[in-house]
Amino acid sequence: MATTEQVSTLTDGTGGRAADDPTAAGEPPGAARGGPEEQAAQGRRMLVRLLRPYRGRLVAVLVLQAVGALAGLAPLLALAEIGRELLAPGPADRTAVWTAVASGAAGLLVRVLFTAAAGGCGHLVDGDLHLSLRKSLAQRLGRVPLGWFSRRSSGEVNGVVQGDVDTLHHLIAHTPGEFTSAVVVPVASLAYLAWVDWRLTLVALIPVLFGIAVHRLLSSEERRRQGMAVGQAMGRIGASSVEFVQGISVVKTFGGAGRVHQRYRRAADDFADFFLGYVAGSAGLASLSALVLAPPFVLLLILTGGTLLITQGAMPPAELLPFLLLSVALTAPVAALGHGMDNIHAAERSADRIHEMLSARPLPVPDHPALPDGDRxxxxxxxxxxxxxxxxxxxxxxxxxxxxxxxxxxxxxxxxxxxxxxxxxxxxxxxxxxxxxxxxxxxxxxxxxxxxxxxxxxxxxxxxxxxxxxxxxxxxxxxxxxxxxxxxxxxxxxxxxxxxxxxxxxxxxxxxxxxxxxxxxxxxxxxxxxxxxxxxxxxxxxxxxxxxxxxxxxxxxxxxxxxxxxxxxxxxxxxxxxxxxxxxxxxxxxxxxxxxxxxxxxxxxxxxxxxxxxxxxxxxxxxx
The missing domain is CATH 3.40.50.300 (P-loop containing nucleotide triphosphate hydrolases)
Structure with a gap:
């Protein structure tokens, strides 16, 4: 379990008393410090520092997930080999068929065991990280001057202590496994399919390459800038909600509930308009990408290409079966890759805000405390x-x-x-x-x-x-x-x-x-x-x-x-x-x-x- 001292690597490495501490300068969490590119780079550095104490266990998660992902292909490969054996001219080789069945069953068992172990290890790391972060934040907030709180709303502080720490959950507990599968499964599948028929493999790559190109467009600096703006707008909505709930008694006492509700509704409407504009800018491209990566479209593409090759005598019909079984395995991880990158970007922004709070300069503690003489x-x-x-x-x-x-x-x-x-x-x-x-x-x-x-x-x-x-x-x-x-x-x-x-x-x-x-x-x-x-x-x-x-x-x-x-x-x-x-x-x-x-x-x-x-x-x- 990482200690609070390990988590302090998010600060300047000296307990957070950096002279250029932005939070000590009265800057509220999430405030802009430079352009989006600079903030993204800062968030990336903070995230790397944050995960450094858990590097060994995260590598173990990646290895376990890689083995589980490869083993998960075994049933599909076994089914493909069984089909090719049964559809081939002449009598089927019973030994080869039963060997494939046993291999598929063993692969399924290995997948279950290793994937469960990877998920369990990832959640343990996530739990340790959450505990250490919240301890560190509690200790730091217990030492900062009261003026630090007076210049921040409780919604902003809660957004970091609760919301930003929770944002890291998916990154730690799920994204490593998803990313590993998104890389290992396509590579292994492509290697096998290229061994079967390299021409139809190129056809199967069309949706994958299209999905990657769309993902790069949706991850542009402009889109990241808009995503950061959405996150900040959501933070403002959350802060106003907390402040309204905490002050509801005063607001109602002085008859201001209607006005406050109107202000909140206006803020929510403004956010909705902004968010709809953000989504509309990518909705068409994202929908087209989802269509191209959808299993029905992929299967239709493979059937079309395979039929052409078979009718021209360039490929035996039995070799179409592996492509029908594995082509979906090529495209599914691309969607997971997009979601995983979204999780990473969100985690970078959260790590940056957590770093700001952990860097808040505490009141100095005397090395050799003195005793007062009297009460003057x-x-x-x-x-x-x-x-x-x-x-x-x-x-x-x-x-x-x-x-x-x-x-x-x-x-x-x-x-x-x-x-x-x-x-x-x-x-x-x-x-x-x-x-x-x-x-x-x-x-x-x-x-x-x-x-x-x-x-x-x-x-x-x-x-x-x-x-x-x-x-x-x-x-x-x-x-x-x-x-x-x-x-x-x-x-x-x-x-x-x-x-x-x-x-x-x-x-x-x-x-x-x-x-x-x-x-x-x-x-x-x-x-x-x-x-x-x-x-x-x-x-x-x-x-x-x-x-x-x-x-x-x-x-x-x-x-x-x-x-x-x-x-x-x-x-x-x-x-x-x-x-x-x-x-x-x-x-x-x-x-x-x-x-x-x-x-x-x-x-x-x-x-x-x-x-x-x-x-x-x-x-x-x-x-x-």
């Missing part, structure tokens, strides 16, 4: 820009003293989330440093960092697992009493205790959580970790008054004694913060207490008035 957080001259050069943060200097609450406020796109997410290393700064306990967070090991920094997302994700397992996600060895205590402090215990299976209830099967309950589950997770530093993306914007009050009480329990960095969406939730930092355009424009900033009449005061003019339900200066 400091941002020193922090700047951040995406790899496309788009600046997000500019020279941020900020200190979070132990035990204090610092709130980040500002308009959408001000850089609040990016700044907060640098503390738990969802991003690394491109300039400056983020320190925890006097140590750059890039020099702290993951385990130590996440023991000290907890992050509560605005949109809490739950797993299809028990309530207890969901709460203990970061502390899987926590005992039940600790899990219950965390749930009780988060205000979730009564809801869970009322369930028939209690904490063993499976989320998504036995219970479905509301938004407020999911947020309380996230709070319980953070309480169980008991990290001294908390990054909180508040999620009470859409909660009703009762839920807000319950969540606020749970958060008060969570915040006690911790250093907090809060991303604030509702200004009234941070009036009691020790410090409010107002951001705009990736810069800190104001900093101070609520009273100081409101008294100064600056940006915070403007935001407060604007928010309350839109009816957010509080009164200026009350903080309630």
């Amino acid at each position: 957080v400091e941002y020193r001259g922090v700047g951040f820009a995406y790899d496309d050069g788009h600046p997000v943060l500019h020279d941020i200097d900020l200190v979070l003293e132990p035990g204090t609450t610092t709130a980040l406020v500002g308009p959408s796109g001000a850089g609040k989330s990016t700044l907060a997410q640098m503390l738990p290393r969802f991003f690394d700064p491109t300039r400056g440093a983020v320190l925890l306990g006097g140590v750059d967070v890039r020099d702290i090991g993951d385990e130590q960092l996440y023991q000290r920094v907890a992050f509560i997302f605005q949109d809490v994700r739950v797993l299809r697992a028990t309530v207890a397992e969901n709460i203990a996600l970061a502390v899987p060895d926590a005992d039940r009493s600790a899990v219950v205590a965390a749930a009780r402090a988060a205000g979730l215990h009564e809801r869970v205790a009322a369930l028939p299976h209690g904490y063993d209830s499976v989320l998504g099967e036995d219970i479905g959580l509301s938004g407020g309950e999911a947020q309380r589950l996230g709070i319980a997770r953070a309480l169980l970790i008991d990290a001294p530093v908390l990054v909180l993306d508040e999620a009470m914007s859409f909660a009703d008054a009762k839920t807000q009050a319950e969540l606020r009480r749970a958060l008060d329990v969570l915040r006690a004694g911790r250093t907090q960095l809060v991303i604030a969406h509702r200004l009234e939730t941070v009036t009691r913060a020790d410090r409010i930092v107002v951001m705009e355009g990736g810069r800190i424009v104001e900093s101070g207490t609520y009273q100081e900033l409101m008294g100064a009449g600056g940006k915070l005061a403007q935001m407060w008035r604007a928010q309350h003019r839109h009816g957010n339900g509080t009164h200026e200066g009350t903080g309630r």
Whole structure:
């Protein structure tokens, strides 16, 4: 079985930290990088690298299939020889007839055994490849920064992890055998038929040569370019489908289902028109090729040529029988050859996209992790820009003293989330440093960092697992009493205790959580970790008054004694913060207490008035 290290040959050979990594540069999977010829060549190289660890077993598959394919001709050859013997003048040679019968039966048995062995070996290689690829992709996706995901839709990621990996199945499990048969069977058949009569053999070659010529026309660079465009269009349709399904609740809530359906229908119609044009460009030629390669046409051609030779006395009638039996064996592999090439081209494109994802640059891991001394957080001259050069943060200097609450406020796109997410290393700064306990967070090991920094997302994700397992996600060895205590402090215990299976209830099967309950589950997770530093993306914007009050009480329990960095969406939730930092355009424009900033009449005061003019339900200066 190939290991994930073997699969890493799809990257640059150094774990994927190539300086010219296109995915690290923010390019989504499947994005064009050069012309179709360049992309095809890149995909071909990636496919060769991908299959290199399995080269020995794939050769074994080819050998087994070749033996099986040759053995499969034995019954036809035996039948031909029996016919020639029985139709020849004079008495038939009984020994020769029975020898042919035995040879045909033995060949059939060998074919079954060797073809089954080739198929089984091919599927084992396919299974090992799938397992190794998915392990490697999971490991790489677990190490890339969160920003990598924010610039790609879940449909695109799923298309690579699921769709592109599955595309390789037919190539590994079936195409080697089909290709081997497509070469071995015609060559052996032609050799035998040429030995019988070379003139009728040339007639039998006409459909084969025509089929090969059509295949070359259908495999032109223009057709490959169109095929790549079809694949990209299908990817866009798949991505839009996934995004629509995942966002269906929001879409229906705000009455946008009709508009979204219309957009999806338009996208599907556009794809259908494009695909029909792609198919129409080759339909006539492909249909003609299918007709010429069809068994009835081949047999008619052989009968016509053989009849001419027989009537002219150039060939005995008995020698027509091998051509009638084997001529179909010449043309059938040509169609398989065309399908096999389609599978190879599809696999090349998939291997290229898999390579992009495996080449996504992970966050570096320190060789010698350092331990922070205390819980003081400091941002020193922090700047951040995406790899496309788009600046997000500019020279941020900020200190979070132990035990204090610092709130980040500002308009959408001000850089609040990016700044907060640098503390738990969802991003690394491109300039400056983020320190925890006097140590750059890039020099702290993951385990130590996440023991000290907890992050509560605005949109809490739950797993299809028990309530207890969901709460203990970061502390899987926590005992039940600790899990219950965390749930009780988060205000979730009564809801869970009322369930028939209690904490063993499976989320998504036995219970479905509301938004407020999911947020309380996230709070319980953070309480169980008991990290001294908390990054909180508040999620009470859409909660009703009762839920807000319950969540606020749970958060008060969570915040006690911790250093907090809060991303604030509702200004009234941070009036009691020790410090409010107002951001705009990736810069800190104001900093101070609520009273100081409101008294100064600056940006915070403007935001407060604007928010309350839109009816957010509080009164200026009350903080309630």
